[in-house]
Amino acid sequence: MKRLLEILGFLALVQGVAGLVHEFTDRDWGLVRRLGLLDGYEVYASVALLVLGVALFAAAGSRRSA
Template sequence: MKKLIEAVGFIVLLQGIGGLVYEWTGWLRLWTLARHMDFFGDRALFVSIVLIVTGFAIMIAPDAVRKKS
């Protein structure tokens, strides 16, 4: 389960990085999901930063939780 959560966090992180790359350079136009969601409007840069932070948080969350022995 830990690996699955880390994989989901990595995918979210990649979406955020891809969004930033698209906003700054125009590359990865079809790859980023935040760009295709109309309700974000012109806040795609902010959404990309939030996705990066969320991706890091999801990736480190399984390590922060202790197992009960």
């Protein structure tokens, strides 16, 4: 379970960074920009993904290694 939380945290961090990079540099990568549902809220969604990634890493750190 710890490993799964770490992987999900890493993916959330990468997608959050990708969304912010896309917004501020117009590089064309990341999943946040592809979701029409988030039109106009890409920066907020990217920051939320960064926070989620940090929270997942914190949860993984509090779990015992199996």
